Amino acid sequence: MFGEGDIHNNLVYPILRRFTAKGWITKKTARGERGQKRQVYALTAAGRRALLERILQFGEHEAGSAEEFTIRVGFFELLTPEARSRILNGREQYLRLRDEHLSNIQARLEVGAFGPEVLKHVRECIKSELQWVRRLRHKAITLSLKE
DSSP, X not given: OOSOSOOOHHHHHHHHHHHHHTTSEEEEEEEOTTSXXXXXXXXXXXXXXXXXXXXXXXXXXXXXXXXXXXXXXXXGGXXXXXXXXXXXXXXXXXXXXXXXXXXXXXXHSOOTTTHHHHHHHHHXXXXXXXXXXXXHHHHHXXXXXXX
């Protein structure tokens, strides 16, 4: 979804077979641009429910993962205002606790010549992401008012 990692046939097709067997996607044959046959996959209602169930699972582990958080933000329009708020709150809490932990390290430990640079950079990244979370929260509130 975000262009990270290599996706190849040995990864994609087993997943597509598993999702088809579970009834989460359908598969049909269609003609390609050059007349060849190709498979077209589509999400079913059961697949949409399964996807939403996975997206709604957002505990401490997911809150601590930038990738897990970002994926959920990508699907925010599918979620209720309460679910969006819970996800944003979870990530914000994780970021604040991480920043507090790094601040304690910065204040109490000798971290060498480059350690302070690393801590400063990571804390700036946290600050930047907290600003993004605030923008997302505003956008989510605006969206919920339109709903």
